[in-house]
Amino acid sequence: MFSHESLPLIAIFIIMLLCVLAAFLHPVHAFFSWLRRRRERSNARIADEVDSR
Structure with a gap:
């Protein structure tokens, strides 16, 4: 009847x-991409500090 x-x-x-x-x-993807960008920015900042020494 309802097929x-x-x-x-x-x-x-x-x-x-x-x-x-x-x-x-x-939201899960947005959070993980935010973490990845944050880590890359942190690594770039550390590399700049090492280069400036």
């Missing part, structure tokens, strides 16, 4: 799952 509704429900479920995955991964 014609299964494909749209599966499609909506997959789309929602991808949205939840993106909502979770975006």
Whole structure:
């Protein structure tokens, strides 16, 4: 009786799952890229101090 509704429900479920995955991964990726940039800046600052001696 409701078999014609299964494909749209599966499609909506997959789309929602991808949205939840993106909502979770975006802040994680932003945090790790911020850490990497911070570490690279710190390493560049240390290298500048060593070169100036």
